[in-house]
Amino acid sequence: MNFPDYLLLMFGMGAVTYLPRLLPLFFLSQRELPRWLVDWLELIPVAILAALLAPALLINPQGSLELSRPELWVAVPTFLFAVKTRSLGGTVFIGMILYWLAQSL
């Protein structure tokens, strides 16, 4: 690929990234949403977070289930720490320390 092709590719990738982020906000934020939709949307953050996290902890890069990964075993005490303290910074810090220890063992 040469210069204009690369540029076109980058703008194309940019457009298909930006528009899905913009259009729902652009239209849905301008009107009163029905009660059921608001209730449903309230559950989207927890659903997305769990869907991002669980496979990252349980499935190895080769694509199969693996229960002995350090990611999973570090996540358990990190999760408990978060439940106990509700601290974002503290949880990130503890998670990093534990992961570092787990990797150097």
Next chain:
Amino acid sequence: MIKQAKISSSKPSSCNSTLRDGLAAAWPICFGYFPIGMALGVLGQQAGLGPVWIGLMSVLVFAGSAQFIGVAMIDGGVSAATIILTTFVVNFRHVLMSSALAVPLRGTGRLFLLLFAYGVTDESFAVNMTRFRAGGWDRWRALVVHHAANTSWILATVVGATVGTLIPPGAFGIDFALPGMFIALLVMQLHGRAYIFTGLLAALISVIWKLLIPGDSYIVAAALLAATGGYLVRRHLRQQREGQR
């Protein structure tokens, strides 16, 4: 309920406190972006994209996983149309996030939204939704989170493409910064039984889906199914409660 009154104030309370609160909320993202952005920069350099191209890509695209896939496909000589289509599919989950953000950002001016939408990522979404729900958060603070995260991402990818190979990977457990942040934000999202049920359901569906179907479709599929399942359970519980009265 997400507080709407606070967000409708059109002007930020004070520029300094807005900036300070936004940066305080954004630091785990910025921190976590560094190793990932640098890794992307290194890969980009290996694929023949130098610091300038990688930087431009981070400015125009600003989407971690889509950029990784894009760089790998550029390296593999895949056609531009296929790369763009793949980027669209990988980023489609942001439709859900953008929809959910429409609730706390109700009535916001469209010019602001043009600027705001650029920075909707998994990480900023999770941070801002948690803050909006806790209260004392507004769109300006949310915007600071977006642009702080974006700045650190661009910097990290450019640094990675420039000197990335000089730094040992995996130092100080920094690779666990983003998973650690997601764990904390997930815990903060558990406001009751319906939320716990939704989270467990999403975890279960996403793992099974990813094991069966390769690719990234598991995120959108599990989020849609689990939120719907959680919604139905909550409605059922509510009706049961009202029936008892």
